[in-house]
Amino acid sequence: MAGPRPTIKDVAALAGVSKSLVSLAMRGSDRVAPASAAAIQSAANQLGYRPNAAARSLADRRSNTIGVLVQDLHNPISAEIIDGVQRQVRASGYHTMLVTGSEDAALEQSEIEKLLEFQVEGLVVIGHRMPAGVRDAITGDCPTVIITRAESEIAGLDSISNNDIVGARMAVDYLHGLGHRAIAHVTGGDNQVALMRKSGYEEAMISYGLAKNIACYEGAFTDEGGYRGTSAALASKNQPSAVFVANDLAAVGALAAVADRGLGVPEEISIIGYDGMALGGLRSIGLTTIAQPLASMGEDAAALLFQRINDPGRLPVHIELEPRLVIRNSTGVYHG
Amino acid sequence: MAGPRPTIKDVAALAGVSKSLVSLAMRGSDRVAPASAAAIQSAANQLGYRPNAAARSLADRRSNTIGVLVQDLHNPISAEIIDGVQRQVRASGYHTMLVTGSEDAALEQSEIEKLLEFQVEGLVVIGHRMPAGVRDAITGDCPTVIITRAESEIAGLDSISNNDIVGARMAVDYLHGLGHRAIAHVTGGDNQVALMRKSGYEEAMISYGLAKNIACYEGAFTDEGGYRGTSAALASKNQPSAVFVANDLAAVGALAAVADRGLGVPEEISIIGYDGMALGGLRSIGLTTIAQPLASMGEDAAALLFQRINDPGRLPVHIELEPRLVIRNSTGVYHG
DNA sequence: ACGCTTTGTTGGACCGTTCCAATTTTCAAG
């Protein structure tokens, strides 16, 4: 078995033709005589020939590959967005190279670096942080789009997100409509997305004349963070009757915190999350949430990328989608 | 901004040295005079030079890359395993190219094909199905390891899994110890892993003299599948008092099914899952489960891969880890 | 049998690196 992998030359020799013809045949050109095509096919199969992507990409000066950086693979919404991205990328005849980010900015930057060295023709970033390497990517002329985070100032960078301020307001509106007045917020850290959700919450509270009831507890976009923030909220002397949690993953942690304190959801405490992850829809979780159209955001992002690849000069586009309230079992009317 | 990307030649010209020296310098060789090194560095920065991975990989005849195929990115355990793989791969100075599989076998095969065209030096498959392309990979001399599925016959293929039969027995043992006798099983489909868990369940039931109580309901390794199978179990005339569900994701669906039927967990029905996904540990879910050491399985898999890369001839290794019972709130004593 | 087009096929240059043998420079010792 083994030895060096067969190259196009070996196939050519075995089929008794030139390597140029093999090259043509492998790409399914119609300028190859049927007889030759058959001979080449059979030689290729016999040798187990597989084209070398590095060589091809070098000669072509294009890699046919889109790079995807996923900042938090542990958040189930990442998988849902990726699905959308993949679908669109595949439909365009490209393929995807996925790398994962992390809290370590240097590591994240080096992952992007790797992607760029591979000459990816476009970059999709899924996450709320703006990784350091992205600026390099853009100045290096690599079309880039960032998902779930709004970005409008940077030339050459497209973005697609939902309107977090509006979404947060919707959450408060809904809880207010149920009769809640002591509505707390568990935050998602100091990234842009979390901050916008927080502002939306604050604005809504103020517009209802509930400024004095504004209560933010520090959390994070993780189950752990939601648990921590919500525990703090419940322990406070002004215990809220409803909690708007920064995202769904954290909201699942929030449900746990409420249960641990021996309180009932939604009878005593209402919980609303944000994102619309599929897992939240299970009846055993039944999380009310502000949903983003995750898969289609992924698709749109990839579509945006291809637009820019075909027209590199175009102005940065920011697509903002409307979030949607999804009512399930974690919220209920206030009975004081 | 733009034009063709700068190459090593451009850097050489600007720094006033030969391209060979730039090549050496970029890789941090100590045979380069400090002065030249500095000049080259500054020229590279000025031009925004970035080495071309395709060219490098071609010249080197190695890609420094490990391919990872994730069959089900939606199952949270995938992310946990990937973490482990990445850590080990990075520690070895390689990087990772991730692609996602799907039910569509042809698509999955083409993804593997892509990975091989990229000349990945090793392949990690995460999932329970054995993808068609894997055999090609192995005959094409690409070291491969498969995670969560036992495989011992195929030369050149390493595998790492837990002992699903033992694990399933542990689940039954535990439920039996709590006093349960009508223990049903919701299956995970017809893949090898699911079948082993099913056998373990059956064997354990038989060894307790409960052969007549064996009751398998068709499910799948998804929340949806668990919901469906458990609903069927609860609707049957021999309603079980405990259900062993094929995996954690399905068990979350099972919890929903029980709740939907208005029954209490664990008072009326006990539920036990399998895998040990982090999410199951949240108190709002509190799923009792048979846990696999996911992250370390990922690390071990990558380690195995590097061993084989360094010694391609070695016999196939199968590492089998012991699962561990993790007791949480979804199981309780039987009170008939 | 004659050009003339159409269809198939080919050699060689090139893509951006790394590697190696060969060359130049530097420098310490005699």
Place this chain on the structure above:
DNA sequence: CTTGAAAATTGGAACGGTCCAACAAAGCGT
């Protein structure tokens, strides 16, 4: 100084493909 070894640098041949201009073969109308 000279000399030889060590240190620094270089040109050119790979690597495995794609592309292009040139060439060979086949068909075809007259």
